[in-house]
Amino acid sequence: MKKLKLSTAIAAIAWATISTSQVAHAGEINIIMEEVPDYDIVAKLTDQFTEQNPGITVNFDAMPFDAMRDKILTSSLAPSATYDVIIIDNPWTDEFARAGFLEPLDSLISSQDGYAYDDFVPALADISKVDGSIYGVPYYNYALGLIVRQDIFDSKGLAIPKTIEDYMSVVKSLTTNGMYGAAMQPQKGYKIMEEWKNWLYANGGELFDDAGNVIINNQAAIDALNQYIETHSQAAPPNSANWGFDEALRSVSSGKAATMLSYNWMLPALNAKDGMSGDLAGNFTLHEVPGGKSVLGLWSWGITANSENKDDAWTFISWISSPEVAKQRAIMGGAPVRNSVMNSPEVWEKGYGKAYYTALADILDGSAPLSSGNNAEELIEIVGTELSAAVTGQKSVKEALDAAANGVERAIK
Amino acid sequence: MHIKYKLILPLVFLLSGIMLYPFIFSLWLSLQDYRLTRINDVQFVGFENFGFIATDQSFLNAMGNTISFVASAVIIELIFGLSLALLIQKLLIFRGFVRSILLAPMFITPIAVGLMFRFLLNSEIGIIPFYLLRFGVSLDWFGPELALFSIVLIDVWQWTPFMLLMFLAGLEALPKTPFEAARVDGAGRWLTFSSITLPMLRPVIVVALIIRALDAFKVFEYVFAITRGGPGNSTETIMYYIYQTGFRFFRMGEAAAASILLIIFILVFVILIVYLSRPKVIK
Numbered sequence: 001m002k003k004l005k006l007s008t009a010i011a012a013i014a015w016a017t018i019s020t021s022q023v024a025h026a027g028e029i030n031i032i033m034e035e036v037p038d039y040d041i042v043a044k045l046t047d048q049f050t051e052q053n054p055g056i057t058v059n060f061d062a063m064p065f066d067a068m069r070d071k072i073l074t075s076s077l078a079p080s081a082t083y084d085v086i087i088i089d090n091p092w093t094d095e096f097a098r099a100g101f102l103e104p105l106d107s108l109i110s111s112q113d114g115y116a117y118d119d120f121v122p123a124l125a126d127i128s129k130v131d132g133s134i135y136g137v138p139y140y141n142y143a144l145g146l147i148v149r150q151d152i153f154d155s156k157g158l159a160i161p162k163t164i165e166d167y168m169s170v171v172k173s174l175t176t177n178g179m180y181g182a183a184m185q186p187q188k189g190y191k192i193m194e195e196w197k198n199w200l201y202a203n204g205g206e207l208f209d210d211a212g213n214v215i216i217n218n219q220a221a222i223d224a225l226n227q228y229i230e231t232h233s234q235a236a237p238p239n240s241a242n243w244g245f246d247e248a249l250r251s252v253s254s255g256k257a258a259t260m261l262s263y264n265w266m267l268p269a270l271n272a273k274d275g276m277s278g279d280l281a282g283n284f285t286l287h288e289v290p291g292g293k294s295v296l297g298l299w300s301w302g303i304t305a306n307s308e309n310k311d312d313a314w315t316f317i318s319w320i321s322s323p324e325v326a327k328q329r330a331i332m333g334g335a336p337v338r339n340s341v342m343n344s345p346e347v348w349e350k351g352y353g354k355a356y357y358t359a360l361a362d363i364l365d366g367s368a369p370l371s372s373g374n375n376a377e378e379l380i381e382i383v384g385t386e387l388s389a390a391v392t393g394q395k396s397v398k399e400a401l402d403a404a405a406n407g408v409e410r411a412i413k
Numbered sequence: 414m415h416i417k418y419k420l421i422l423p424l425v426f427l428l429s430g431i432m433l434y435p436f437i438f439s440l441w442l443s444l445q446d447y448r449l450t451r452i453n454d455v456q457f458v459g460f461e462n463f464g465f466i467a468t469d470q471s472f473l474n475a476m477g478n479t480i481s482f483v484a485s486a487v488i489i490e491l492i493f494g495l496s497l498a499l500l501i502q503k504l505l506i507f508r509g510f511v512r513s514i515l516l517a518p519m520f521i522t523p524i525a526v527g528l529m530f531r532f533l534l535n536s537e538i539g540i541i542p543f544y545l546l547r548f549g550v551s552l553d554w555f556g557p558e559l560a561l562f563s564i565v566l567i568d569v570w571q572w573t574p575f576m577l578l579m580f581l582a583g584l585e586a587l588p589k590t591p592f593e594a595a596r597v598d599g600a601g602r603w604l605t606f607s608s609i610t611l612p613m614l615r616p617v618i619v620v621a622l623i624i625r626a627l628d629a630f631k632v633f634e635y636v637f638a639i640t641r642g643g644p645g646n647s648t649e650t651i652m653y654y655i656y657q658t659g660f661r662f663f664r665m666g667e668a669a670a671a672s673i674l675l676i677i678f679i680l681v682f683v684i685l686i687v688y689l690s691r692p693k694v695i696k
Contacts, residue, residue: 188642
């Protein structure tokens with residue numbers, strides 16, 4: 001009995017050791033993915049890849065966003081990578097590239113026949129370039145757009161607001177009788193930063209000037225934050241100071257709010273029959289954010305520098321992001337990243353209709369990433385915390401933005 | 414070597430491996446500019462990390478939040494736990510059943526409790542705000558005024574059963590004689606409680622307080638699952654601060670320095686509690 005217990009314990013330890021260091025063998029690639037609808041599409045498409053490449057086994061490790069950064073880091077610090085292919089959120093790109101975690105893809109891209117790298121939307125492809133080298137190719141975009149209840153706008157004879165001032169007056173006018181003009185997401189950190197930065201752009205602001213100086217506490221930023229706070233207090237649902245994406249989406253889909261700034265691909269989900277919006281499905285439309293310059297988010301495919309299966313990894317990446325497969329992915333509901341996909345009549349017909357892809361192309365044109373440069377993740381958290389403090393009245397607008405500027409100065413060193 | 418030292422050697426090795434080495438490594442880390450994304454560029458910075466952390470507004474705020482959280486949660490749990498223990502001790506029927514039901518929250522993993530309350534108290538879909546609104550009460554449970562208090566309430570919900578368990582065991586182990594003597598002498602319920610029950614229960618109370626306080630200092634899951642330290646940094650606790658500095662910003666040197674300052678603070682706290690709760694010697 002004792003022997004049995006001992007052997008069980010040894011087996012358990014051995015299993016734990018093996019399972020924590022699952023390095024892919026030759027002909028096998030491990031891919032870390034975020035559990036989002038686009039992942040399900042990629043997983044389905046991969047059956048075709050496996051048929052065409054029987055010598056390569058693809059293992060996906062899908063997980064929530066919060067678990068990904070730590071896992072990528074530990075895999076990248078190990079002598080051999082656990083993950084051969086990773087997806088990179090745009091704020092991580094510079095940090096991971098400079099840390100030496102990522103393999104440059106320039107030569108692989110240029111030697112790939114028919115890959116049409118120039119077909120990727122330039123604003124998206126540029127996010128993965130660090131110091132002149134390409135470290136990732138676009139996977140899917142999460143650019144923000146203005147989603148509105150078109151039926152309400154039509155019944156009240158309202159035009160889609162083009163400037164932030166128009167937007168403020170429209171959403172205030174829509175706030176009446178239990179209906180709110182704007183479902184906002186002022187949750188600390190990523191969420192508020194992602195939303196407020198559209199307001200910053202609308203005021204002509206930025207995080208840094210051309211010389212790289214932090215200008216997040218200049219007059220444009222102060223105006224943008226004052227406008228944001230005013231709108232939140234006058235046109236957003238009450239008790240929403242800690243709302244993130246889920247709460248705002250639910251508010252719009254349940255008919256309690258008339259507009260939201262959100263990911264462009266939420267439009268098809270909101271309009272889906274028998275979906276989250278119930279009878280309201282079909283009433284939502286997508287537009288450029290007020291001011292015209294929207295915050296851009298991107299996930300891109302990358303290969304880890306310590307992967308032992310780089311060739312197989314590139315075979316998979318170049319296949320899943322190729323023009324043909326990109327088109328299939330978009331038709332199945334994936335967020336497009338290639339111009340040829342957004343301009344394809346076949347995609348319009350089989351996908352979500354021409355209006356959506358045209359609006360998306362307008363949004364992507366002239367958009368800018370949420371944050372880039374070194375330690376962008378830290379920067380977003382610092383600024384997002386101070387913005388939240390200002391919205392909830394814990395700090396004045398000037399105090400919060402000054403503190404944000406100081407924090408950013410330190411973070412980017 | 415004497416046999417008694419040889420016998421203790423395996424334990425010494427084990428403890429050195431799992432406690433001493435990490436602690437010394439943390440001490441070393443705290444003196445370096447050590448970032449996980451610049452692992453080949455580690456620089457000795459002396460006490461610079463400690464200087465930064467000790468003057469960092471976010472750290473001081475997180476420390477303040479944590480102390481408020483620990484003090485409020487543990488005191489409320491102490492009062493509720495003791496009251497419930499006294500009630501259950503007097504219960505004649507269904508005692509085992511009531512005890513099992515009341516202990517249930519303790520066995521749920523804290524991250525699940527956090528997620529559960531995130532939805533229960535959510536102003537958009539939560540059932541608690543929904544019914545409160547029917548009585549005309551509109552509260553933003555995770556707004557800047559109430560968020561920390563909400564986290565305290567969640568902790569109270571989950572950990573009062575622990576206090577209850579400790580006090581119930583303590584009460585049942587008390588000798589019967591002093592209580593009988595008090596009854597014979599005509600002491601009332603309050604006098605019996607304050608002069609006999611409480612003083613005799615003191616060692617159990619001190620142990621329960623220390624265990625709960627040390628555990629409460631580690632509060633992380635509720636904050637992570639619900640508020641991420643917000644709004645602003647009104648619910649940022651020390652563990653969340655350390656997690657964020659170390660594992661999101663990859664600044665391991667600063668995270669180690671913050672951890673060591675926390676250890677020092679907790680050591681002083683425990684010594685103070687033990688010192689203050691010594692029984693008074695009647696001369």
